[in-house]
Amino acid sequence: MIRLSGVxxxxxxxxxxxxxxxxxxxxxxxxxxxAILGRSGCGKSTLLRIIAGLLPATSGEVxxxxxxxxxxxxDIAMLFQRPALLPWRSVLDNVLLPVELYGWRKSKxxxxxxxxxxxxGLAGFEKRLPxxxxxxxxxxxSLCRSLVSNPRVLLMDEPFSALDALTRQELxxxxxxxxxxxxxxxxxxxxxxxxxxxxxxxxxxLSPRPGRLRKVIDIDVPRPRTLGRNDHLDxxxxxxxxxxxxxxxxxxxxxxxxxxxAGLPDExxxxxxxxxxxxxxxxx
Numbered sequence: 282m283i284r285l286s287g288v289x290x291x292x293x294x295x296x297x298x299x300x301x302x303x304x305x306x307x308x309x310x311x312x313x314x315x316a317i318l319g320r321s322g323c324g325k326s327t328l329l330r331i332i333a334g335l336l337p338a339t340s341g342e343v344x345x346x347x348x349x350x351x352x353x354x355x356d357i358a359m360l361f362q363r364p365a366l367l368p369w370r371s372v373l374d375n376v377l378l379p380v381e382l383y384g385w386r387k388s389k390x391x392x393x394x395x396x397x398x399x400x401x402g403l404a405g406f407e408k409r410l411p412x413x414x415x416x417x418x419x420x421x422x423s424l425c426r427s428l429v430s431n432p433r434v435l436l437m438d439e440p441f442s443a444l445d446a447l448t449r450q451e452l453x454x455x456x457x458x459x460x461x462x463x464x465x466x467x468x469x470x471x472x473x474x475x476x477x478x479x480x481x482x483x484x485x486x487l488s489p490r491p492g493r494l495r496k497v498i499d500i501d502v503p504r505p506r507t508l509g510r511n512d513h514l515d516x517x518x519x520x521x522x523x524x525x526x527x528x529x530x531x532x533x534x535x536x537x538x539x540x541x542x543a544g545l546p547d548e549x550x551x552x553x554x555x556x557x558x559x560x561x562x563x564x565x
Contacts, residue, residue: 282346282433288341304493318487355432360438363443442471478506
């Protein structure tokens with residue numbers, strides 16, 4: 282489904298060039314859930330934006346379903362750290378926003394939106410405004426909005442990082458269920474080892490900048506998975522321990538890279554304007 286061949290990205294700033302990614306080769310199968318794990322600044326979010334068509338690679342190629350990704354596409358949806366819901370629109374109208382931007386008939390997709398809200402535990406909240414919801418509920422709405430167009434690929438950039446630990450775990454379990462029922466191909470960026478093991482079929486570990494593919498680990502644990510008491514807790518703990526040890530290892534010496542300055546794009550934050558622009562480009 283997703284194929285990355287020699288993907289590299291270098292940014293240019295006032296202080297010089299910063300190599301964010303170097304030579305990433307990766308295949309993601311249809312329906313697979315892949316987590317990208319690494320230290321802050323290793324290029325995880327940059328890689329996700331390249332897959333989404335929001336940022337060009339300096340070299341290399343990305344294809345989805347055999348077609349090169351050169352711009353945002355309707356069959357690729359992206360979920361950012363912040364819900365970025367439009368405050369004046371109801372929950373249901375926020376979910377249906379991509380339908381409007383793509384120029385589709387809302388009446389044909391309203392039933393799908395209702396189905397997603399019910400699946401996310403938001404039945405009865407269709408007419409509520411975003412400020413009437415908790416942070417976790419807002420992110421559920423954002424997830425429903427990402428799925429309403431039935432994308433073949435769902436890209437998620439640390440979508441639960443701003444939530445408290447309990448809500449984060451609840452939404453992780455919810456995301457597993459959504460994935461099992463919708464079978465979308467998911468690439469999930471996180472810096473949480475436990476989250477990666479809980480969610481992924483495979484965990485892709487990136488080295489510190491420049492981000493390179495360091496290791497890919499298969500997570501052979503039956504679903505659904507939880508971090509509470511269960512029959513597979515020892516397996517989950519072993520995978521988490523192995524990944525923690527891997528991330529703590531020192532890389533081989535690398536060329537010294539200049540630090541990025543304020544002129545570089547902020548990988549960690551995506552605002553509402555970026556989401557709307559992405560959907561708008563895909564709709565043209």
